[in-house]
Amino acid sequence: MVVALVGNPNTGKTALFNALTGFHRHVANYPGVTVELARGPIRDANAPIELLDLPGTYSLAAQSPDEAIVCHTLCGHAADTAPAAIIATIDASNPARNLYLVSQLLELGLPVVIALNMIDIARRRGLEVDAARLSARLGVPVVPVVAVEPATVTPLVRALEQTLAAPTPPTVRVPLPPPLAEATRALTAAVPDLRPGEAVRLLVDRAGWLRRAFGPRDTLDAALAAARQRLDRDGIDAATAEVRARYAWVDGVLDGVVRRTPPVGDTWTARIDRVVTHPVGGGVTLLCVLYAVFYAIYQGAAPLMAGLEQLFGWAGAGVAAVVPPGPLQSLLVDGVIAGVGAVVGFLPQILILFLALALLEDCGYMARAAFMVDRLMRPLGLSGRAFIPLLSSFACAVPAILGTRAIADRRERFITILIAPFMSCSARLPVYVLLIGAFVPPTAYLGGWLRLDALVMIAMYLVGVIVAIPVAFLLRHSAFRGPPAGFLLEMPTYKRPRARAVAQRVLHAGRSFLVRAGTIILLVNVVVWALGYFPRSAATQAAVDAQRLAQGWDDATYEAELAGAYLRDSYLGRLGRGLEPVLAPLHWDWRIGIGVLASFPAREVIVATLSTICNLGPEDDAQSASLRARLAELKWDGTDRPLFTLPVALSLMVFFALCAQCVSTLVVIGRETGSWAWPVVSFVGMTTIAYAGAWATGAAARAAGG
Amino acid sequence: MSLARVPSATRCRIVAVRGGHRIPYRLMEMGLVEGAEVEVVRRAPLGDPLQVRLGDYELALRESDAELIDVTEI
Numbered sequence: 028m029v030v031a032l033v034g035n036p037n038t039g040k041t042a043l044f045n046a047l048t049g050f051h052r053h054v055a056n057y058p059g060v061t062v063e064l065a066r067g068p069i070r071d072a073n074a075p076i077e078l079l080d081l082p083g084t085y086s087l088a089a090q091s092p093d094e095a096i097v098c099h100t101l102c103g104h105a106a107d108t109a110p111a112a113i114i115a116t117i118d119a120s121n122p123a124r125n126l127y128l129v130s131q132l133l134e135l136g137l138p139v140v141i142a143l144n145m146i147d148i149a150r151r152r153g154l155e156v157d158a159a160r161l162s163a164r165l166g167v168p169v170v171p172v173v174a175v176e177p178a179t180v181t182p183l184v185r186a187l188e189q190t191l192a193a194p195t196p197p198t199v200r201v202p203l204p205p206p207l208a209e210a211t212r213a214l215t216a217a218v219p220d221l222r223p224g225e226a227v228r229l230l231v232d233r234a235g236w237l238r239r240a241f242g243p244r245d246t247l248d249a250a251l252a253a254a255r256q257r258l259d260r261d262g263i264d265a266a267t268a269e270v271r272a273r274y275a276w277v278d279g280v281l282d283g284v285v286r287r288t289p290p291v292g293d294t295w296t297a298r299i300d301r302v303v304t305h306p307v308g309g310g311v312t313l314l315c316v317l318y319a320v321f322y323a324i325y326q327g328a329a330p331l332m333a334g335l336e337q338l339f340g341w342a343g344a345g346v347a348a349v350v351p352p353g354p355l356q357s358l359l360v361d362g363v364i365a366g367v368g369a370v371v372g373f374l375p376q377i378l379i380l381f382l383a384l385a386l387l388e389d390c391g392y393m394a395r396a397a398f399m400v401d402r403l404m405r406p407l408g409l410s411g412r413a414f415i416p417l418l419s420s421f422a423c424a425v426p427a428i429l430g431t432r433a434i435a436d437r438r439e440r441f442i443t444i445l446i447a448p449f450m451s452c453s454a455r456l457p458v459y460v461l462l463i464g465a466f467v468p469p470t471a472y473l474g475g476w477l478r479l480d481a482l483v484m485i486a487m488y489l490v491g492v493i494v495a496i497p498v499a500f501l502l503r504h505s506a507f508r509g510p511p512a513g514f515l516l517e518m519p520t521y522k523r524p525r526a527r528a529v530a531q532r533v534l535h536a537g538r539s540f541l542v543r544a545g546t547i548i549l550l551v552n553v554v555v556w557a558l559g560y561f562p563r564s565a566a567t568q569a570a571v572d573a574q575r576l577a578q579g580w581d582d583a584t585y586e587a588e589l590a591g592a593y594l595r596d597s598y599l600g601r602l603g604r605g606l607e608p609v610l611a612p613l614h615w616d617w618r619i620g621i622g623v624l625a626s627f628p629a630r631e632v633i634v635a636t637l638s639t640i641c642n643l644g645p646e647d648d649a650q651s652a653s654l655r656a657r658l659a660e661l662k663w664d665g666t667d668r669p670l671f672t673l674p675v676a677l678s679l680m681v682f683f684a685l686c687a688q689c690v691s692t693l694v695v696i697g698r699e700t701g702s703w704a705w706p707v708v709s710f711v712g713m714t715t716i717a718y719a720g721a722w723a724t725g726a727a728a729r730a731a732g733g
Numbered sequence: 734m735s736l737a738r739v740p741s742a743t744r745c746r747i748v749a750v751r752g753g754h755r756i757p758y759r760l761m762e763m764g765l766v767e768g769a770e771v772e773v774v775r776r777a778p779l780g781d782p783l784q785v786r787l788g789d790y791e792l793a794l795r796e797s798d799a800e801l802i803d804v805t806e807i
Contacts, residue, residue: 086762121789124764154789267750270761274769306778398793402779411782513798514782515759518791 029077029108030069030187031101033132034116035125036083037519039144042528043116043174044080047184050531052080054539062093062432063539064100064108071184076191079108085124087131087228088266091437095236101135102225104240112138112191114183119149119156119171120520122285126277127270133165133197134224138190141169142183148520153290161284166199175525201276203227204268206261210254217250230254231266296391296520303395313399316392317418320383324376324422325453331375339368357560358553366552369629370545373425373691374537380419380426381536382529387415388433389524394516401514407496408503410436410514413443420450421488424692425544428699429536438507442499444699445709448692449495451488451684457631458683459487465655466676483677490684494716544694551690552628558599559625567596587639594639599624613682613721614675616663623682628690630683678725686717734806737783737799741773745804752801760798764788771804 032047034040044052048067065080081097089095096105103109115132117125132139143158162169168186173179200223203211207230214226221229228237229251241247258265302308343360350356387393397411404413412434420427427447434440463480470479571589574580580588594600603621610620618640626633634654641657661670687693693706700706739745747769750757764787765771774784774791781796 088758088762090759123788124790127762127764152789266758267761270758271766274761274764274766278768300774300784304775304777304784309778394793398777398782398784399779401793401795402777402781513759514793514795515763515798516793517763518784518793 028075028191029066029079029110030112030114030191031079031081031108031110032114032116033081033097033101033128034083034142035085035118035128037517038083038116038118038125039174040083040116041080042525043114043142043144043172043180044078045528045531046172046174046177046180047078049177050527052531054535062096064096066108069184069187071181073188074191076187078114079110084128086128087224088231089228089236090234092236093437095239098225098228098237099240101132101137102222102240110137112140112187112194114140114142114187116142116144116174119143119146120152120154122154122156122281123274123277126280127273129165130201130273130276131224131228133167133199134201134222134227136196136222136224138194139165139167139197140183140187140190141165141167142174142180143169143171144174146171147173151290152294153288155286155288157284157286161280164199164280164284166197201273203272204263206258206263207265207268207272210258210265213257214250214254217253218244218247221247227269230258231269233266294520299521300395300518303392304398309395309399313396316387316396317415320380320387320415320419321422323379323383324419324426327379328375328422332372335372335375336368339364339371354560354563358556361560362553362556363549366549366556366628369552369691370541370548373423373540376423377426377429377540378533378537380422380430381533384415384430384433385529385532386524389522389529391519391521393433394518397514397516398518407442407446407499409439409443409499410434412436412514412516413439416443417447417450420447421452423452423454424448424450424689425540425695426536428692428695429540431699438503438509441700441705442502442507444696445502445705446495446499448687448689448696448709448713449491449498449685451491452689454630454689455487455683457634459484459680460650461634461637461655461658462676462680464650465658466671466673483680487680487684490681490720494685494720498712498716540695543698544691547694548628548691551694555599555625555628558602559594559597561598562596563593564596567592590639591641594621594636613678613718613725614672615679616670618661618670619675619679623686623688626683626688630686630688633683633688674725674728677728678721681724682717682721684717685713685720687713734804735800736771736773736785736802736804737796739773739804739806741775744770744772744807746770746807747802747804749803750801751803757798757801760794760802763792765794765802770807771802 032040032044044065044067047069049070052065052067054063054065062082064082067078069076069078079100081100082093084094084097087098089098099105100108101110101113113132113135115129117129129139129141143156146156149156158169158171168190170183170186172183207227210230211223211226214230215221215223232238238251255265303312343364346359346364347356350359384393387396393415396415399411400414401411404410413431416427416430416434419430424447428444431440431443431447434443463483467480467483471477472479568589571585571592574588575585600621603624604617606620606624607617610616618637621640622633622636625636637658638651638654641654641661658671659669662668663670687710693710696709697703697706736745747765747767749767750761750765769787772786774786776783782793783796783799784791784793
């Protein structure tokens, strides 16, 4: 038996879920929806009851598939989860807005049990809700609980069991304005299987998000059209009329149910707000918080990532010691272990960002941060909600994209996801370090205050931001057209984050990345490995062997020369040569082409690839002086013309600043948008922009005489 | 008088919510309906959005949305 848990955001719904299930949850994903639904068995129930945690919502009205899922599920359209009853959580310190949602739930024909949560906080703020009287007025059980104290939820479980033993749907109805009530009756008369509450929802939902659940049904469409036509003729706007009627009803229900004794002095929340939203104090607070988050991702993750890298290095060496050299060894070491390492290497950054996000969200500061920066984000067509994900994208786009789940508006969330990869992440840094170190002279200006190499580095970080602005604008006016989502955000009271709930969210984020994205990332790594490894013909080796005899190379030189020859001759190498006509306008040769192709799994791979092509072995240190020197010596095939000039280096850097050469980001985009079309759009779009940017940069630098 | 013009710390009552499209509907669902008591707590340091106390809770909304809400001082 399934029971749905429904409530406003910030009402302790998740805490109640955890208290009822003892933190046992498994997460289900629904097709076409980017929110996750958690399920878990109620712990103290005498018969098995499965609790379904629906996303927090202020209303059953839907303006996106993500919002429609609550109404769909409650009305039994999600096949395996038709709930037998509803537990509605109410924040006792804010009963009116919470009862608005309850008034909609009461009409769905399902038994309802109300969990009156946070009575302790309400009491401290001078609010006393008379649960018995509220229960009498609504005709459903109302059980006071403190969800963060699991012992207090037992009476709720007993009330639920009693309700399930003798299920009676609530009979209380919100008196709707006569024309709307008439339209609802006409609709239910024409479509008998429609519940009264669902009929209102369908009438109001002009965009048709809820209509989709019914499949093609002509009678329904005809009845809907007729009912709406009549409302239009009477000049009734169904949506706003419904809201007014419900809030008027809520006022009546709460009259005499809530007793208020104004608290003496300011609340803690008001005092904290005075500081953290102050023009100076608030700015300082925000900068400190952002610095701490950034520092934790950049610096805190570094030792963990280095440790993981070492661990996978040892694993690779261990396998290499056991498995004889050959395709199998290379597959295991360079394909599988390196691929797993690439996936696991993201974990420290993901876990740290999610720890920060969970703490900021749970304590209530996130809403204040969004409030502070909303004005800054508006030119992008975004709101304050998008700020922290975009900023953390400067460390790594993967956790940043996962972090956009906090953005409620679907279009805003998708735009944020699609522009996040333009922020210059830490994987671009090795590319910049190598190329700036090799080709950009440290010319000093203004008496040493400005240096050319530092300026170029800053420019690389800026170019992504500058390009993201028109891209966001374009997305806002093409695929995500429509009225802006606006910014309407509850400012919850400050609360102490609960360690266990925070830990659960952090671990869930890590696990879901490994399971949902990790496997595909690994697969792509192995495919790119295979393209760079095969065919490995005997002829290639014979040619290098002959050179070795002629030149008297030592073993190390021979190994490096052979690796370079194999790579040049591999399928990847041939693809790189095949790309030459495309690369010619950029003044890039096939070697750079191979580097760009091989770095599809991750941008920093280009350093190791260039190193291998230059016959230095897979040296992946961007600071390497020998690699820098070798790059400077590279000539166009059969000429004396140097391959790498300042314009070529700059264009390559701009390309990497703007391209989508990161399979992990693309996979996570696919997972988070619920569609594989978006990563394709993202890859094609970013590659096109990167190509154009690289061409323009090179041309400008050549024109300037670089 | 529109909510966007009200100085902070002035208790007001909503007399009308104008417009019938998507945004006012969302505003209304959050409780910004005729008869509700509101008070502008503060504006963000950049002048927008507004932090508003509405009944028993607080919410942030943009000035452009607040323009749609007519209030009278209590």
